[in-house]
Amino acid sequence: MSIEYDEQQIPHVLAVDDNLIDRKLVEKLLKTSSCKVTTAENGMRALEYLGLKENNNHFNGNGTKVNMIITDYCMPGMTGYELLQKIKESSVLKDVPVVIMSSENIPNRINECLEKGAERFMLKPLKLADVKTLRHQLIKC
């Protein structure tokens, strides 16, 4: 039983944003750039999906199937930065590229995220051309 195309060729991106309109938009931008997309409305839901709960060693989730994580910075509860931190602290997920999005161009914030290991920091609203470039540059498959 074999499938025509190799599923691994289609990157799977987890997109995290508390704003419904932005979630719908980023999902469409990624789908138009040939990605499979899962969305989460906050950091906790994202971590649950990825299988990272309190204990980083007890891995049981979708983390291995995700090729990139793109998250908003300003979110209630857990910020995108805090989410980035948790991902980088995970032995299983630390190599998954994380992109941070924000509507605010604050150099300190940008540096903080890049220093924590974010691959890229993108200003909202995102443009299709930028997402396409991102997809080709960051996702190795």
Place this chain on the structure above:
Amino acid sequence: MASVSQLQRQFVEYTTSLYNEGYLDDQFTQLQKLQDESNPDFVVEVVSLFFEDSEKLLNNLATALQQKIVDYKQVDSHVHQFKGSSSSIGAQRVTNVCVHFRNYCEEKNLDGCLRCLQQVKHEYILVRNKLEALFRLEQQILQAGGSIPMME
């Protein structure tokens, strides 16, 4: 009964005026680029979500500013949402008011906030009416058998 080409010309003129008057910016064009055969109603869907979300935000803002002791962090959080979603669909004038609104929140300036609330509501209603008119024009063109002109 207007012909297809008359309707199309009306559409182009109307859209151009919306950009020229600052109601819409390039982000709206970006939304239109994302619409295709697999998702022919994408723009209407996203804009409808924006309308729903905005109306909730306006109510929340009114309530928050009516409290005896105003929680400016809460107000700011709503304005931040509004700024984000209006910016994401290209509703430039709404976004611009939100910027001022946030400044008043930071200053804890109640008068300023109340004025901005009125302003943002006003701009929102304007852009909502204009977008609804635009979508109606699109429907008329399609029903008359024409296609929607691509805007540069």
